[in-house]
Amino acid sequence: VPTPFGNPAAGVSPPARAQRADAATNRARILGAADEVFGEGGPAASTEEVARRAGVGIATVFRHFPAKADLLDEVLARRFERLRERAGELAGAAEPGPALFGMFTEMVSDAPGKIAIADALVDAGGDTGDSSRVAQAAGELQQAVGVLLARAQAAGAVRADVELPELYALLAGMSRAAAHGPRDPAVWGRALGVVFDGLRGPG
């Protein structure tokens, strides 16, 4: 509700304001802890461990997120949103080719945690359908990556006949492979290098 003073907290008594600030801090800590805990443990990780790592009681977690799926939905959507923001930053880069390849590399690095959280969300009965918040955030990321691709192509850094669906198939492939077991980072670097050479095109 807007107030005559333009500050939504202006009509709130100081103790209530402090309580609200505490609640926001707790919520942020819970989300940060959940990102780590489910990113590492996937469906096997527990909300209790999230509470422990956030330094709050389990009741506080449930007050903010009544169901495990609510928490995971928020965590996963935020992952996509962070990546979309990163893509937005890179859309202003002076060199569109390295910007696209940098984004690709970041998305693959992010993938093991993201896939673990997505598996936990599915396991918790969360909504991942086409109209879910997660699907919407994923769609917005894909659009932002499409902008990077178009810029890289306009700059002649990526072959003109590559389209977003195959770029995403390559991203999904490298992401899924990265999520399955640790591997030598040097091997990954060379594998990505092959993909990027392919994207640059023959000759």
Add this chain to the structure above:
Amino acid sequence: VPTPFGNPAAGVSPPARAQRADAATNRARILGAADEVFGEGGPAASTEEVARRAGVGIATVFRHFPAKADLLDEVLARRFERLRERAGELAGAAEPGPALFGMFTEMVSDAPGKIAIADALVDAGGDTGDSSRVAQAAGELQQAVGVLLARAQAAGAVRADVELPELYALLAGMSRAAAHGPRDPAVWGRALGVVFDGLRGPG
């Protein structure tokens, strides 16, 4: 036990020989059915469905494969062995570049079923450790693919600085992605085309 006649079945009475031939036929039918059933259904598929599709009783399945893991172990190892045979055939091809890329494409096409069977094997408590039959068969396939890579490089069809680990990382990536949800085959064709261009090398 070798016989003086050089034919192991020579000392066996005709009815016993017929019985043995029946058993071999049943075993082959069970393996063929299991390859399909677990390749489609993964851990959710049942041995009962295998028996039904093979046209034998469930007791016959258990006589040949006392545990579900025994059956899955055999099915998965045979998948790797078939691919290794295919690689062996392609090692004699006149054009080593297309031979390697053809093998890569076949392995990615084979991947969804293979991953489903591997998931079922793990779910059934099967052995997939380094000294397991499956791991051995997978290792032999990798060696055979290494031969195709070396031939393609010797022919100048693939850049000289690509090594087997990154080729396998690319294979694993495209295979895992192919296993997750159906996609437009045209998109897959273009994604693989990007990888192959990258393997050919810049210019």
